[in-house]
Amino acid sequence: MTSNLKLRSPDFADNATLPRAHVHSVMGAGGDNVSPALTWEGAPAGTKSFALTCYDPDAPTGSGWWHWVVYDIPASATELKRGAGSAAGDQLPPGAKQGRTDFGSREYGGAAPPPGHGNHRYVFTLYALNVDKLDAPADASAAYIGFLIHFAKIGEAKTTAVYGR
Numbered sequence: 001m002t003s004n005l006k007l008r009s010p011d012f013a014d015n016a017t018l019p020r021a022h023v024h025s026v027m028g029a030g031g032d033n034v035s036p037a038l039t040w041e042g043a044p045a046g047t048k049s050f051a052l053t054c055y056d057p058d059a060p061t062g063s064g065w066w067h068w069v070v071y072d073i074p075a076s077a078t079e080l081k082r083g084a085g086s087a088a089g090d091q092l093p094p095g096a097k098q099g100r101t102d103f104g105s106r107e108y109g110g111a112a113p114p115p116g117h118g119n120h121r122y123v124f125t126l127y128a129l130n131v132d133k134l135d136a137p138a139d140a141s142a143a144y145i146g147f148l149i150h151f152a153k154i155g156e157a158k159t160t161a162v163y164g165r
Contacts, residue, residue, distance in 0.1 A: 035085030
C-alpha cells in the first residue's frame with residue numbers, strides 16, 4: 001500500500017510533548033481535554049472516506065487505550081478542527097461520527113497516564129478508506145471500528161505525541 005498521505009497537527013510536533021490543552025481532566029491529569037487540530041493531504045486515489053484514531057500503546061492495561069475514534073469522515077475533508085472531538089461533535093465534518101473510546105464515551109479523551117509511569121505515546125492515525133461509510137453499530141467499541149477500518153484501508157498516516165507525569 002503506497003500512499004503520499006501525510007498527517008500533521010499545528011498543536012504539536014511529531015514525537016513532541018502533547019500540550020496540556022489536549023491532556024484529559026480525569027484521574028488527576030489536570031488538562032483541558034480539547035482535541036488537537038489535525039490536517040492532512042495526499043489522499044490516495046480511490047479514497048471514499050477517512051477514519052482517525054488516537055491510541056496509547058503504553059497504557060498499563062494489557063491492550064493499550066483508545067482515546068479517540070472518528071469515522072465516516074467525508075473524502076473531501078482535509079482537517080479536524082481543534083475541539084472537534086467534543087461530545088456534541090458539532091465541529092466534525094458533515095456525516096462524521098465518533099466511536100466509543102476506552103473512557104466509555106463518544107468524544108476525544110486526552111492523555112491521562114498514571115503518575116510515575118513514564119512517557120506514553122499517543123498515536124494519531126488517519127486512514128484513507130475505500131468505502132463511503134463503515135457499517136458500525138452505534139455502540140461499537142474502538143476495537144470493532146478498528147477491525148472494520150483494517151479491511152477498508154487503502155492508505156494511512158501517523159503523527160505521535162508523548163506525555164507523562
